[in-house]
Amino acid sequence: MNPIVQIAPFIGPGSGVAGVAWNLQNEFEARGRRVDSFTVATAQRRPERPWPRHPFFRVLALFRRMVWFTTVGTVRARRFLRERPAAVSICHNNVMTGDIYVNHGVVGAAMRARGQGTWRMVRNPTHVFTFVRDAIRYRWGLHRVVVALSPSEAETLRRVYGRVRSRIVVIPNGVDLDAFHPPTDEERRAARAAFHLEDDARVVLFVGHEFARKGLHLAIDALQTAPSVLLLVVGGNAQAIEAARARADAGGVAERVLFVGTRTDLPLFFAAADMLTLPSAYEANALVVLEALAAGLPVVCTRVGYAPEVVVDGSNGCLVDADAREIGRAFERLAAADSADWSKRARASVEHLGWPDVAARYLDLVDEIAREKARARPSARGVSAA
Known part of the structure; x- marks a missing residue:
């Protein structure tokens, strides 16, 4: 079975992107799959400098980290993946590489839905950066597959970014049915x-x-x-x-x-x-x-x-x-x-929608991509030899 690499700024229990990646990792490992992680901590060569607690500096630190992980992090993630040629990679945010990219939201749609979308975009450099980054991601087809979390979100991707060159597959998020249950x-x-x-x-x-x-x-x-x-x-x-x-x-x-x-x-x-x-x-x-x-x-x-x-x-x-x-x-x-x-x-x-069922859908996709990569490798060696 091919190993899996998950790429995300952070991976750990909780909500949001980090929690999704964490739950998937737990389910993959429970099925005997090897999982490596590439996070901000993996990419950094020294501990991140602490920032003042003022809200302005927290926003500045977030923007700085996003740009750094998108640029430097992408270079280092590609090197990380080259060292694991058999792995299938799942990218959750920022980094511009990976076999599968999980779209956790469309910033242009979020701004437009609240009204005055253009103004909301331009007044926040984080939003502008994210929109441009993802336009490159989708229109250049940097990933084999893009996972949308719902059919409506797949349509939102096409509406906001036009042509999405990567294949789109819909897999919803899951829920921990043991942790969240009707109370006694x-x-x-x-x-x-x-x-x-x-x-x-x-x-x-x-x-x-x-x-x-x-x-x-x-x-x-x-x-x-x-x-x-x-x-x-x-x-x-x-x-x-x-x-x-x-x-x-x-x-x-x-x-x-x-x-x-x-x-x-x-x-x-x-x-x-x-x-x-x-x-x-x-x-x-x-x-x-x-x-x-x-x-x-x-x-x-x-x-x-x-x-x-x-x-x-x-x-x-x-x-x-x-x-x-x-x-x-x-x-x-x-x-x-x-x-x-x-x-x-x-x-x-x-x-x-328990995480075991959702993870099984990801593993079907991972194995499909692994077979595609395996078929492509002999062809690539043949071309090189010729």
């Missing part, structure tokens, strides 16, 4: 006690760091139409939380919004909540939606990206427009419903 009565009582929630309180959960893109303002405004629910907000930085708290205060709903900041113990929050909301302007494939459904929470979300392909309106959640009143009515509908029925349907809707 004891787990729910303990989770509610942690946040001093009454037994009859109906709790809407919001999880995300980019409050504006993920629609927290809509969820807060929706409380004016949903007087029977509370909103529990996980994520964000101090500045974003302060602005969101001011909006809740202006709308007269501040006493029904609890901000807890960045947390990693998401199962605790899923156990305490009755539903998840994510009224985003754009999502490629929100892992938190899959995790919430696996935990038995119905989801109230906008019809963007992967959501309409996993959330069935009226069955495991509610699909809504980006309208606070409509979102509020969905909150009230779920708050008044039989939670046990919704929980069963939510869980059942993602049981086919």
